[in-house]
Amino acid sequence: xxxxxxxxxxxxxxxxxxxxxxxxxxxxxxxxxxxxxxxxxxxxxxxxxxxxxxxxxxxxxxxxxxxxxxxxxxxxxxxxxxxxxxxxxxxxxxxxxxxxxxxxxxxxxxxxxxxxxxxxxxxxxxxxxxxxxxxxxxxxxxxxxxxxxxxxxxxxxxxxxxxxxxxxxxxxxxxxxxxxxxxxxxxxxxxxxxxxxxxxxxxxxxxxxxxxxxxxxxxxxxxxxxxxxxxxxx
Amino acid sequence: xxxxxxxxxxxxxxxxxxxxxxxxxxxxxxxxxxxxxxxxxxxxxxxxxxxxxxxxxxxxxxxxxxxxxxxxxxxxxxxxxxxxxxxxxxxxxxxxxxxxxxxxxxxxxxxxxxxxxxxxxxxxxxxxxxxxxxxxxxxxxxxxxxxxxxxxxxxxxxxxxxxxxxxxxxxxxxxxxxxxxxxxxxxxxxxxxxxxxxxxxxxxxxxxxxxxxxxxxxxxxxxxxxxxxxxxxx
Numbered sequence: 001x002x003x004x005x006x007x008x009x010x011x012x013x014x015x016x017x018x019x020x021x022x023x024x025x026x027x028x029x030x031x032x033x034x035x036x037x038x039x040x041x042x043x044x045x046x047x048x049x050x051x052x053x054x055x056x057x058x059x060x061x062x063x064x065x066x067x068x069x070x071x072x073x074x075x076x077x078x079x080x081x082x083x084x085x086x087x088x089x090x091x092x093x094x095x096x097x098x099x100x101x102x103x104x105x106x107x108x109x110x111x112x113x114x115x116x117x118x119x120x121x122x123x124x125x126x127x128x129x130x131x132x133x134x135x136x137x138x139x140x141x142x143x144x145x146x147x148x149x150x151x152x153x154x155x156x157x158x159x160x161x162x163x164x165x166x167x168x169x170x171x172x173x174x175x176x177x178x179x180x181x182x183x184x185x186x187x188x189x190x191x192x193x194x195x196x197x198x199x200x201x202x203x204x205x206x207x208x209x210x211x212x213x214x215x216x217x218x219x220x221x222x223x224x225x226x227x228x229x230x231x232x233x234x
Numbered sequence: 235x236x237x238x239x240x241x242x243x244x245x246x247x248x249x250x251x252x253x254x255x256x257x258x259x260x261x262x263x264x265x266x267x268x269x270x271x272x273x274x275x276x277x278x279x280x281x282x283x284x285x286x287x288x289x290x291x292x293x294x295x296x297x298x299x300x301x302x303x304x305x306x307x308x309x310x311x312x313x314x315x316x317x318x319x320x321x322x323x324x325x326x327x328x329x330x331x332x333x334x335x336x337x338x339x340x341x342x343x344x345x346x347x348x349x350x351x352x353x354x355x356x357x358x359x360x361x362x363x364x365x366x367x368x369x370x371x372x373x374x375x376x377x378x379x380x381x382x383x384x385x386x387x388x389x390x391x392x393x394x395x396x397x398x399x400x401x402x403x404x405x406x407x408x409x410x411x412x413x414x415x416x417x418x419x420x421x422x423x424x425x426x427x428x429x430x431x432x433x434x435x436x437x438x439x440x441x442x443x444x445x446x447x448x449x450x451x452x453x454x455x456x457x458x459x460x461x462x463x464x465x466x467x468x
Contacts (some may be wrong), residue, residue, distance in 0.1 A: 051337065051370060063326050070332045091312040092297050098304045103285065104250040136285060 005062070006031040009045050010055040011038060013216055015109075015165040016068035017056040018206050022161050023072045023086060025202035027079040036164065046109065054230065069101055072161060075152045092142075097151075097158040100140050102164050108133050113165065115173055116217060127179045138187040145189070149196045156200060165207070172213030213226045237298070242267040243279050244289040245272060247450055249343075250302035251290040251400040252440050256395050257306045257320060261313040274371045288464070303335055304396060321392045327378075331392040334374050334385075338396050342367050346400065349407055350451060362415045365420065372399065372421040379423070387404035390434060398431045399441065406447030 008024070009032050022033050036045055036055050046055045048064040058065045058074065065071050076086040087094050111133065115126045126207030144151045144159060151159035174181050184191050197203055242258070242265050244251030258265050270279055271290050282291045282298040291298045292308065299305050309319040321328050345367065349360045378385045378393060385393035408415050418425050431437055 060326075065326070065329045067333055067336050070329050070336065073332065074325055074329040076330060091308055092299070093309040094311060095304050098307065099299070099301055102301050102304065110452045190267075196355070 004060070007034055007059040008032070009036050009042075009048065009057040009059070010035050011036055012206075012208060013056055013212070015169055018165045019161050020056045020058055020075070021070045021206050021228065022156070022165065022203055023075040026084055026086060026156060026161075026205070027075055027080055028076070028082055029085075039180075043109070047176045052230075067104065067129065069162070072158065076158075080124050084155070085160065085211050086152075086156075096144065100151075101143075101162040103127050103133075103136070104166070105158075108137075108163075109166070112173060115177065116169075123177055123179070127177065130181050134182055134190065141189045141193060144172070145193075150193065154198070156202065160193075160197060164203065167194055167198060167206045167212055169213050171210035172217065176214060176217065177211055238396070241268055241293040242266070242270050243270050243276070243282065245270055246307040246442060247446070248289055249403060252399040253395050254290045254292055254305050254397065254401065255303045255440050256390070256437055259308040259440070260284065260318055260320060260395075260418065261309055262316055262318075263309070263313055264310075286431070286464075302394070303339065310392075318389070319347070320395065321433075322386070329373075330374075330378065331385075334378075334393045335396040336410075337367075337370070338400070341355075342371075342397075343400070346407060349354070351412065357411055357413070361411065361415065364415050368416055368421050372424050375423045375427060379427075384427065386461060390431070390436065394427075394431060398437065400440045401428055401432060401445055403447050404445035406451065409444055410448060410451065 006024070006029060007072075008017070010020065010033065012018070012035070021031075021033070029227050034042075034044070036042060036056070041053060045055065045057060046053055048054075048059055049066040052066060054066065056068055056071060058071045059075075060078070065074050067121065072086065087097055105185065108130065111126060111130050115123065118126055118146050131177065140159070141151055145153060148154050151163070154166070170181055181189050198207060240258070240263060242251070242254050244254065244267065246269070247251070255265075255267070268276075268278070270276060272289070274322070279291060280287055282293055283289075284302040286300060288300065292301065292305045292306060294312070299308050306320065321331055321415055322332065340363065345360060345364050349357065349364065352360055374393070375385055378391075379387060382388050384390050390398070404415055416424050416428060431446060432441060
Protein backbone atom coordinates (compact mmCIF):
# COMPACT_ATOMS: atom_id res chain seq x y z
CA UNK A 1 0.00 0.00 0.00
CA UNK A 2 2.86 2.38 -0.79
CA UNK A 3 2.14 6.04 -1.61
CA UNK A 4 -1.37 5.83 -0.14
CA UNK A 5 -2.22 8.06 2.82
CA UNK A 6 -4.14 6.21 5.53
CA UNK A 7 -4.98 7.69 8.90
CA UNK A 8 -7.18 6.44 11.72
CA UNK A 9 -8.57 8.96 14.20
CA UNK A 10 -9.39 7.30 17.48
CA UNK A 11 -8.57 6.40 21.04
CA UNK A 12 -6.90 3.11 21.96
CA UNK A 13 -9.61 2.68 24.58
CA UNK A 14 -12.52 2.50 22.14
CA UNK A 15 -13.69 -0.95 20.96
CA UNK A 16 -15.15 0.75 17.88
CA UNK A 17 -11.76 2.21 16.98
CA UNK A 18 -9.99 -1.07 17.64
CA UNK A 19 -12.20 -2.80 15.08
CA UNK A 20 -10.66 -0.57 12.46
CA UNK A 21 -7.10 -1.17 13.67
CA UNK A 22 -7.59 -4.96 13.67
CA UNK A 23 -9.17 -4.90 10.19
CA UNK A 24 -6.26 -2.90 8.76
CA UNK A 25 -3.77 -5.24 10.48
CA UNK A 26 -5.54 -8.24 8.96
CA UNK A 27 -5.17 -6.71 5.51
CA UNK A 28 -1.51 -5.79 6.19
CA UNK A 29 -2.30 -2.14 5.52
CA UNK A 30 0.03 0.37 7.18
CA UNK A 31 -1.64 3.38 8.72
CA UNK A 32 -1.00 6.34 10.94
CA UNK A 33 -2.93 6.28 14.21
CA UNK A 34 -3.92 9.71 15.47
CA UNK A 35 -4.93 9.69 19.12
CA UNK A 36 -7.91 11.95 19.79
CA UNK A 37 -8.66 13.69 23.07
CA UNK A 38 -12.44 13.20 23.25
CA UNK A 39 -12.78 15.97 25.84
CA UNK A 40 -11.31 18.38 23.29
CA UNK A 41 -11.95 17.05 19.81
CA UNK A 42 -9.53 18.08 17.07
CA UNK A 43 -10.53 20.22 14.10
CA UNK A 44 -9.55 17.27 11.92
CA UNK A 45 -12.11 15.04 13.67
CA UNK A 46 -14.86 17.66 13.52
CA UNK A 47 -14.16 18.24 9.84
CA UNK A 48 -13.88 14.58 8.89
CA UNK A 49 -16.99 13.36 10.70
CA UNK A 50 -19.22 16.46 10.79
CA UNK A 51 -22.44 14.47 11.28
CA UNK A 52 -21.53 12.50 14.41
CA UNK A 53 -18.21 14.14 15.44
CA UNK A 54 -17.10 10.76 16.75
CA UNK A 55 -14.24 8.30 16.44
CA UNK A 56 -13.31 6.16 14.61
CA UNK A 57 -12.71 7.92 11.33
CA UNK A 58 -10.65 6.38 8.55
CA UNK A 59 -9.10 8.93 6.21
CA UNK A 60 -7.93 7.25 3.03
CA UNK A 61 -6.31 9.55 0.47
CA UNK A 62 -8.48 12.39 1.73
CA UNK A 63 -11.74 10.42 1.76
CA UNK A 64 -13.32 10.25 5.21
CA UNK A 65 -15.25 7.19 6.35
CA UNK A 66 -16.91 6.86 9.75
CA UNK A 67 -19.01 4.37 11.73
CA UNK A 68 -16.98 1.31 12.71
CA UNK A 69 -19.05 -1.32 10.87
CA UNK A 70 -19.05 0.81 7.73
CA UNK A 71 -15.28 1.27 7.93
CA UNK A 72 -14.55 -2.44 8.44
CA UNK A 73 -16.66 -3.31 5.39
CA UNK A 74 -14.89 -0.57 3.42
CA UNK A 75 -11.51 -2.02 4.37
CA UNK A 76 -12.69 -5.47 3.29
CA UNK A 77 -14.04 -4.23 -0.02
CA UNK A 78 -11.23 -1.82 -0.85
CA UNK A 79 -8.19 -3.98 -0.07
CA UNK A 80 -9.14 -7.19 -1.83
CA UNK A 81 -5.74 -7.79 -3.38
CA UNK A 82 -3.98 -9.62 -0.57
CA UNK A 83 -6.22 -12.67 -0.49
CA UNK A 84 -7.57 -12.02 2.99
CA UNK A 85 -11.32 -11.65 3.24
CA UNK A 86 -12.99 -10.39 6.42
CA UNK A 87 -16.57 -11.21 5.42
CA UNK A 88 -17.31 -14.67 3.99
CA UNK A 89 -17.89 -14.92 0.25
CA UNK A 90 -21.27 -16.70 0.33
CA UNK A 91 -24.20 -14.23 0.43
CA UNK A 92 -26.06 -16.14 3.14
CA UNK A 93 -22.94 -16.46 5.31
CA UNK A 94 -22.37 -12.71 4.84
CA UNK A 95 -25.91 -12.05 6.04
CA UNK A 96 -25.28 -14.18 9.14
CA UNK A 97 -22.14 -12.17 9.89
CA UNK A 98 -23.99 -8.88 9.49
CA UNK A 99 -26.89 -10.13 11.61
CA UNK A 100 -24.65 -10.90 14.59
CA UNK A 101 -22.67 -7.68 14.17
CA UNK A 102 -25.97 -5.77 14.40
CA UNK A 103 -26.93 -7.87 17.41
CA UNK A 104 -23.69 -7.05 19.22
CA UNK A 105 -24.02 -3.32 18.54
CA UNK A 106 -27.77 -3.12 19.02
CA UNK A 107 -28.22 -5.37 22.05
CA UNK A 108 -24.97 -6.35 23.78
CA UNK A 109 -23.11 -3.04 23.80
CA UNK A 110 -26.04 -1.05 25.24
CA UNK A 111 -26.29 -3.67 28.03
CA UNK A 112 -22.56 -3.47 28.66
CA UNK A 113 -22.67 0.33 28.76
CA UNK A 114 -25.54 0.11 31.22
CA UNK A 115 -23.56 -2.33 33.40
CA UNK A 116 -20.49 -0.10 33.26
CA UNK A 117 -22.35 2.73 34.97
CA UNK A 118 -24.96 0.67 36.89
CA UNK A 119 -25.91 1.06 40.52
CA UNK A 120 -25.23 -2.00 42.68
CA UNK A 121 -28.89 -3.10 42.77
CA UNK A 122 -29.23 -3.06 38.96
CA UNK A 123 -26.24 -5.26 38.27
CA UNK A 124 -27.71 -8.75 38.74
CA UNK A 125 -30.53 -8.14 36.26
CA UNK A 126 -28.15 -6.65 33.70
CA UNK A 127 -25.69 -9.52 34.03
CA UNK A 128 -28.54 -11.99 33.49
CA UNK A 129 -29.47 -10.25 30.24
CA UNK A 130 -25.84 -10.17 29.11
CA UNK A 131 -25.48 -13.88 29.90
CA UNK A 132 -28.56 -14.59 27.80
CA UNK A 133 -26.98 -12.73 24.87
CA UNK A 134 -23.68 -14.55 25.40
CA UNK A 135 -25.64 -17.81 25.17
CA UNK A 136 -26.95 -16.79 21.75
CA UNK A 137 -23.44 -15.77 20.67
CA UNK A 138 -22.15 -19.18 21.83
CA UNK A 139 -24.71 -20.84 19.55
CA UNK A 140 -23.66 -18.53 16.71
CA UNK A 141 -20.01 -19.40 17.37
CA UNK A 142 -20.69 -23.13 17.15
CA UNK A 143 -22.56 -22.69 13.86
CA UNK A 144 -20.17 -20.22 12.23
CA UNK A 145 -16.82 -21.66 13.34
CA UNK A 146 -17.71 -25.24 12.34
CA UNK A 147 -15.20 -26.65 14.84
CA UNK A 148 -12.44 -24.22 13.92
CA UNK A 149 -10.88 -21.42 15.98
CA UNK A 150 -12.85 -18.35 14.97
CA UNK A 151 -16.32 -17.20 13.97
CA UNK A 152 -14.63 -16.75 10.59
CA UNK A 153 -13.35 -20.37 10.59
CA UNK A 154 -9.58 -20.71 10.30
CA UNK A 155 -9.15 -16.94 10.26
CA UNK A 156 -10.46 -13.91 12.09
CA UNK A 157 -13.59 -12.64 10.35
CA UNK A 158 -16.25 -9.96 10.72
CA UNK A 159 -18.00 -11.23 13.88
CA UNK A 160 -14.62 -11.90 15.49
CA UNK A 161 -13.61 -8.28 14.96
CA UNK A 162 -16.94 -6.79 16.05
CA UNK A 163 -17.24 -8.92 19.20
CA UNK A 164 -13.55 -9.39 19.94
CA UNK A 165 -12.93 -5.65 20.05
CA UNK A 166 -15.02 -5.58 23.25
CA UNK A 167 -13.05 -8.24 25.14
CA UNK A 168 -10.82 -5.93 27.20
CA UNK A 169 -13.92 -4.11 28.31
CA UNK A 170 -15.80 -7.37 29.03
CA UNK A 171 -12.94 -8.65 31.20
CA UNK A 172 -12.87 -5.35 33.06
CA UNK A 173 -16.62 -5.60 33.72
CA UNK A 174 -16.15 -9.13 35.07
CA UNK A 175 -13.45 -7.97 37.46
CA UNK A 176 -15.35 -4.89 38.59
CA UNK A 177 -18.68 -6.68 39.12
CA UNK A 178 -17.20 -9.92 40.44
CA UNK A 179 -19.58 -11.74 38.05
CA UNK A 180 -18.70 -13.90 35.08
CA UNK A 181 -20.08 -12.77 31.72
CA UNK A 182 -18.35 -15.57 29.82
CA UNK A 183 -18.11 -18.78 31.81
CA UNK A 184 -16.67 -22.17 30.86
CA UNK A 185 -19.86 -23.95 31.92
CA UNK A 186 -22.25 -21.95 29.73
CA UNK A 187 -20.11 -20.70 26.87
CA UNK A 188 -17.19 -23.13 26.49
CA UNK A 189 -16.67 -22.31 22.81
CA UNK A 190 -16.43 -18.58 23.45
CA UNK A 191 -14.09 -19.01 26.41
CA UNK A 192 -11.65 -20.88 24.19
CA UNK A 193 -12.16 -18.35 21.38
CA UNK A 194 -11.30 -15.42 23.70
CA UNK A 195 -7.78 -16.74 24.32
CA UNK A 196 -7.16 -17.50 20.66
CA UNK A 197 -8.45 -14.12 19.54
CA UNK A 198 -6.49 -12.08 22.09
CA UNK A 199 -3.23 -13.89 21.38
CA UNK A 200 -3.52 -13.51 17.61
CA UNK A 201 -0.71 -11.35 16.20
CA UNK A 202 -3.05 -8.79 14.62
CA UNK A 203 -4.91 -8.29 17.89
CA UNK A 204 -2.49 -8.63 20.78
CA UNK A 205 -1.10 -5.11 20.80
CA UNK A 206 -4.47 -3.54 20.01
CA UNK A 207 -6.89 -4.51 22.80
CA UNK A 208 -6.00 -2.81 26.09
CA UNK A 209 -5.70 -4.99 29.21
CA UNK A 210 -8.71 -5.08 31.57
CA UNK A 211 -6.76 -2.99 34.11
CA UNK A 212 -6.58 -0.14 31.60
CA UNK A 213 -10.38 -0.17 31.30
CA UNK A 214 -10.87 -0.45 35.05
CA UNK A 215 -8.67 2.55 35.70
CA UNK A 216 -10.32 4.49 32.91
CA UNK A 217 -13.85 3.54 33.98
CA UNK A 218 -13.15 4.70 37.49
CA UNK A 219 -11.86 8.02 36.22
CA UNK A 220 -14.32 8.55 33.45
CA UNK A 221 -17.86 7.87 34.66
CA UNK A 222 -19.02 11.14 33.14
CA UNK A 223 -17.54 10.33 29.71
CA UNK A 224 -19.18 6.90 29.80
CA UNK A 225 -22.56 8.39 30.50
CA UNK A 226 -22.11 10.53 27.42
CA UNK A 227 -21.10 7.46 25.36
CA UNK A 228 -24.24 5.75 26.59
CA UNK A 229 -26.41 8.55 25.27
CA UNK A 230 -24.66 8.27 21.94
CA UNK A 231 -24.51 4.47 21.56
CA UNK A 232 -26.96 4.13 18.76
CA UNK A 233 -24.71 5.67 16.17
CA UNK A 234 -21.43 4.19 17.31
CA UNK B 235 -35.79 -17.37 -10.33
CA UNK B 236 -37.91 -20.44 -11.16
CA UNK B 237 -37.96 -23.39 -8.73
CA UNK B 238 -36.63 -21.23 -5.89
CA UNK B 239 -38.83 -20.75 -2.82
CA UNK B 240 -38.90 -17.15 -1.63
CA UNK B 241 -41.17 -15.88 1.14
CA UNK B 242 -41.31 -12.57 2.94
CA UNK B 243 -42.92 -12.43 6.38
CA UNK B 244 -44.17 -8.97 7.15
CA UNK B 245 -46.88 -6.37 7.36
CA UNK B 246 -47.58 -3.95 4.53
CA UNK B 247 -47.52 -1.17 7.14
CA UNK B 248 -43.86 -1.63 8.13
CA UNK B 249 -41.22 0.50 6.39
CA UNK B 250 -38.66 -2.16 7.28
CA UNK B 251 -40.68 -4.83 5.50
CA UNK B 252 -41.27 -2.60 2.50
CA UNK B 253 -37.52 -2.22 2.00
CA UNK B 254 -37.39 -5.94 1.35
CA UNK B 255 -40.34 -5.87 -1.05
CA UNK B 256 -38.84 -2.98 -3.03
CA UNK B 257 -35.43 -4.65 -3.21
CA UNK B 258 -36.95 -7.89 -4.53
CA UNK B 259 -39.02 -5.93 -7.05
CA UNK B 260 -35.88 -4.12 -8.24
CA UNK B 261 -34.20 -7.47 -8.84
CA UNK B 262 -37.32 -8.85 -10.57
CA UNK B 263 -37.49 -11.67 -8.04
CA UNK B 264 -40.93 -13.19 -7.50
CA UNK B 265 -41.86 -13.90 -3.91
CA UNK B 266 -44.74 -14.90 -1.71
CA UNK B 267 -45.75 -12.25 0.82
CA UNK B 268 -47.05 -13.66 4.08
CA UNK B 269 -48.93 -11.08 6.14
CA UNK B 270 -48.16 -11.38 9.84
CA UNK B 271 -50.49 -10.38 12.65
CA UNK B 272 -48.03 -8.73 15.05
CA UNK B 273 -50.46 -9.03 17.95
CA UNK B 274 -50.39 -12.81 17.48
CA UNK B 275 -47.15 -13.80 15.78
CA UNK B 276 -47.13 -16.98 13.72
CA UNK B 277 -45.08 -20.03 14.63
CA UNK B 278 -43.30 -19.55 11.32
CA UNK B 279 -42.15 -16.06 12.37
CA UNK B 280 -41.10 -17.19 15.85
CA UNK B 281 -39.15 -20.10 14.35
CA UNK B 282 -37.54 -18.13 11.53
CA UNK B 283 -36.40 -15.15 13.64
CA UNK B 284 -36.00 -16.65 17.13
CA UNK B 285 -33.61 -13.90 18.32
CA UNK B 286 -35.77 -10.83 17.66
CA UNK B 287 -39.14 -12.41 16.74
CA UNK B 288 -39.73 -9.51 14.36
CA UNK B 289 -40.60 -8.82 10.75
CA UNK B 290 -39.27 -8.67 8.11
CA UNK B 291 -37.92 -12.16 7.55
CA UNK B 292 -36.84 -13.39 4.14
CA UNK B 293 -37.01 -17.15 3.75
CA UNK B 294 -35.02 -18.27 0.73
CA UNK B 295 -35.01 -22.00 0.05
CA UNK B 296 -35.37 -22.62 3.79
CA UNK B 297 -32.66 -20.14 4.85
CA UNK B 298 -34.00 -17.40 7.12
CA UNK B 299 -32.59 -13.89 7.01
CA UNK B 300 -33.76 -11.05 9.24
CA UNK B 301 -33.00 -7.36 9.90
CA UNK B 302 -34.05 -5.19 6.98
CA UNK B 303 -30.60 -3.77 6.12
CA UNK B 304 -29.09 -7.24 6.25
CA UNK B 305 -31.82 -8.61 4.00
CA UNK B 306 -31.49 -5.84 1.39
CA UNK B 307 -27.73 -6.43 1.18
CA UNK B 308 -28.36 -10.18 0.91
CA UNK B 309 -30.75 -9.58 -1.97
CA UNK B 310 -28.18 -7.39 -3.69
CA UNK B 311 -25.36 -9.91 -3.23
CA UNK B 312 -27.37 -13.04 -3.99
CA UNK B 313 -29.21 -11.93 -7.14
CA UNK B 314 -26.38 -10.39 -9.11
CA UNK B 315 -27.29 -11.96 -12.41
CA UNK B 316 -29.82 -9.47 -13.72
CA UNK B 317 -27.46 -6.50 -13.99
CA UNK B 318 -29.24 -4.42 -11.38
CA UNK B 319 -27.09 -3.36 -8.45
CA UNK B 320 -28.62 -1.80 -5.32
CA UNK B 321 -25.35 -0.72 -3.71
CA UNK B 322 -22.81 1.14 -5.86
CA UNK B 323 -19.74 -0.80 -7.01
CA UNK B 324 -17.06 1.60 -5.74
CA UNK B 325 -15.98 0.77 -2.14
CA UNK B 326 -16.09 4.41 -1.01
CA UNK B 327 -19.52 5.00 -2.56
CA UNK B 328 -20.71 1.83 -0.83
CA UNK B 329 -19.47 3.19 2.49
CA UNK B 330 -21.36 6.44 1.89
CA UNK B 331 -24.56 4.45 1.23
CA UNK B 332 -24.09 2.40 4.38
CA UNK B 333 -23.31 5.52 6.43
CA UNK B 334 -26.59 7.20 5.49
CA UNK B 335 -28.58 3.99 5.95
CA UNK B 336 -27.20 3.77 9.50
CA UNK B 337 -28.02 7.46 10.01
CA UNK B 338 -31.63 6.96 8.93
CA UNK B 339 -32.11 3.95 11.21
CA UNK B 340 -30.08 5.27 14.12
CA UNK B 341 -31.19 8.91 14.16
CA UNK B 342 -34.19 9.66 11.95
CA UNK B 343 -36.45 6.70 12.70
CA UNK B 344 -36.16 7.06 16.49
CA UNK B 345 -37.12 10.75 16.10
CA UNK B 346 -40.06 9.84 13.86
CA UNK B 347 -41.23 7.18 16.31
CA UNK B 348 -41.02 9.76 19.08
CA UNK B 349 -43.05 12.25 17.01
CA UNK B 350 -45.63 9.59 16.20
CA UNK B 351 -46.51 9.19 19.87
CA UNK B 352 -45.51 12.67 21.12
CA UNK B 353 -47.54 14.94 23.38
CA UNK B 354 -48.52 18.27 21.82
CA UNK B 355 -45.87 20.26 23.73
CA UNK B 356 -43.01 17.98 22.58
CA UNK B 357 -43.80 18.23 18.88
CA UNK B 358 -42.07 21.47 17.92
CA UNK B 359 -38.70 20.38 19.35
CA UNK B 360 -38.94 16.98 17.66
CA UNK B 361 -39.88 18.51 14.31
CA UNK B 362 -36.86 20.84 14.56
CA UNK B 363 -34.55 17.87 15.09
CA UNK B 364 -36.14 15.99 12.19
CA UNK B 365 -35.77 19.04 9.94
CA UNK B 366 -32.11 19.23 10.87
CA UNK B 367 -31.67 15.59 9.84
CA UNK B 368 -33.60 16.21 6.61
CA UNK B 369 -31.16 19.04 5.89
CA UNK B 370 -28.25 16.60 6.14
CA UNK B 371 -30.09 14.11 3.94
CA UNK B 372 -30.67 16.89 1.38
CA UNK B 373 -26.90 17.47 1.27
CA UNK B 374 -26.34 13.74 0.93
CA UNK B 375 -28.88 13.64 -1.91
CA UNK B 376 -27.14 16.42 -3.81
CA UNK B 377 -23.77 14.66 -3.47
CA UNK B 378 -24.96 11.12 -4.21
CA UNK B 379 -27.45 11.81 -7.02
CA UNK B 380 -25.07 14.07 -8.96
CA UNK B 381 -27.99 15.84 -10.64
CA UNK B 382 -29.89 12.64 -11.42
CA UNK B 383 -33.20 11.40 -10.02
CA UNK B 384 -32.19 9.17 -7.13
CA UNK B 385 -29.60 8.82 -4.38
CA UNK B 386 -28.48 5.89 -6.53
CA UNK B 387 -28.18 8.10 -9.66
CA UNK B 388 -30.32 7.00 -12.60
CA UNK B 389 -31.73 4.10 -10.60
CA UNK B 390 -33.10 3.44 -7.15
CA UNK B 391 -30.26 2.41 -4.82
CA UNK B 392 -29.63 1.54 -1.20
CA UNK B 393 -30.29 4.94 0.42
CA UNK B 394 -33.40 5.37 -1.75
CA UNK B 395 -34.80 2.11 -0.42
CA UNK B 396 -33.88 2.73 3.23
CA UNK B 397 -35.21 6.30 3.30
CA UNK B 398 -37.98 5.96 0.72
CA UNK B 399 -39.61 3.11 2.63
CA UNK B 400 -40.50 5.70 5.31
CA UNK B 401 -42.27 8.16 3.01
CA UNK B 402 -45.86 7.07 3.64
CA UNK B 403 -45.21 7.40 7.34
CA UNK B 404 -43.46 10.79 6.90
CA UNK B 405 -46.42 12.15 4.93
CA UNK B 406 -48.78 10.90 7.61
CA UNK B 407 -46.74 12.64 10.31
CA UNK B 408 -46.87 15.88 8.31
CA UNK B 409 -50.65 15.69 8.03
CA UNK B 410 -51.17 14.76 11.66
CA UNK B 411 -48.83 17.40 13.08
CA UNK B 412 -49.68 20.12 10.57
CA UNK B 413 -45.94 20.69 10.19
CA UNK B 414 -43.74 20.14 7.15
CA UNK B 415 -40.88 17.69 7.56
CA UNK B 416 -39.81 18.00 3.92
CA UNK B 417 -40.32 21.49 2.52
CA UNK B 418 -39.57 22.90 -0.92
CA UNK B 419 -37.65 25.83 0.61
CA UNK B 420 -35.24 23.79 2.69
CA UNK B 421 -35.01 20.45 0.91
CA UNK B 422 -35.88 21.06 -2.76
CA UNK B 423 -33.92 18.04 -4.00
CA UNK B 424 -35.67 15.67 -1.62
CA UNK B 425 -39.12 17.09 -2.42
CA UNK B 426 -38.58 16.29 -6.09
CA UNK B 427 -37.09 12.90 -5.23
CA UNK B 428 -40.15 11.94 -3.16
CA UNK B 429 -42.45 12.18 -6.18
CA UNK B 430 -40.09 10.28 -8.45
CA UNK B 431 -39.52 7.55 -5.88
CA UNK B 432 -43.19 7.03 -5.05
CA UNK B 433 -44.25 6.89 -8.69
CA UNK B 434 -41.55 4.38 -9.67
CA UNK B 435 -43.07 1.07 -10.81
CA UNK B 436 -41.27 -1.03 -8.21
CA UNK B 437 -42.49 1.20 -5.39
CA UNK B 438 -45.94 2.47 -6.20
CA UNK B 439 -47.95 -0.50 -4.99
CA UNK B 440 -45.73 -1.07 -1.98
CA UNK B 441 -45.78 2.10 0.15
CA UNK B 442 -49.19 2.63 1.79
CA UNK B 443 -50.87 6.03 1.41
CA UNK B 444 -50.54 8.48 4.33
CA UNK B 445 -54.22 7.92 5.19
CA UNK B 446 -53.48 4.27 5.90
CA UNK B 447 -50.81 5.27 8.40
CA UNK B 448 -52.99 7.95 9.97
CA UNK B 449 -55.81 5.49 10.53
CA UNK B 450 -53.41 2.89 11.84
CA UNK B 451 -51.56 5.34 14.10
CA UNK B 452 -54.84 6.45 15.63
CA UNK B 453 -55.81 2.85 16.31
CA UNK B 454 -52.44 1.52 17.32
CA UNK B 455 -50.78 3.86 19.81
CA UNK B 456 -49.96 0.95 22.05
CA UNK B 457 -48.30 -1.05 19.28
CA UNK B 458 -46.25 2.01 18.34
CA UNK B 459 -45.00 2.45 21.87
CA UNK B 460 -43.80 -1.13 21.74
CA UNK B 461 -42.07 -0.50 18.38
CA UNK B 462 -40.37 2.49 19.96
CA UNK B 463 -38.90 0.37 22.71
CA UNK B 464 -37.62 -2.05 20.10
CA UNK B 465 -36.29 0.41 17.51
CA UNK B 466 -32.63 -0.32 17.90
CA UNK B 467 -32.84 -3.74 16.34
CA UNK B 468 -35.30 -2.97 13.57
